[in-house]
Amino acid sequence: MPYYYPNKFKGIPFDREHKALELCLDEFTAWMRDKLMQKLKQGYGGWDSESREYFVEEIRKQIELDKFDPVDVAIFAMFYWNVEGGPND
Numbered sequence: 825m826p827y828y829y830p831n832k833f834k835g836i837p838f839d840r841e842h843k844a845l846e847l848c849l850d851e852f853t854a855w856m857r858d859k860l861m862q863k864l865k866q867g868y869g870g871w872d873s874e875s876r877e878y879f880v881e882e883i884r885k886q887i888e889l890d891k892f893d894p895v896d897v898a899i900f901a902m903f904y905w906n907v908e909g910g911p912n913d
Contacts, residue, residue, distance in 0.1 A: 883901060
């Protein structure tokens with residue numbers, strides 16, 4: 825199964841793939857963290873009291889936008905994963 829890398833990681837030799845993936849994850853999760861912290865400062869909260877169905881609907885709404893934000897989709901996916909204890913429910 826092929827992996828997706830942003831354009832800046834294309835062409836990296838296979839022996840450096842692990843490091844490239846770590847860099848990609850670090851950068852992406854930093855964007856998620858920054859966005860979440862900004863929303864907390866603005867008074868947003870309550871994500872842990874929503875249902876998984878709520879987050880599925882929010883992900884659908886994001887993807888249907890002409891210019892959706894993949895960080896928002898990832899945040900909603902993380903909330904979905906976390907509600908009710910993670911992926912093993």
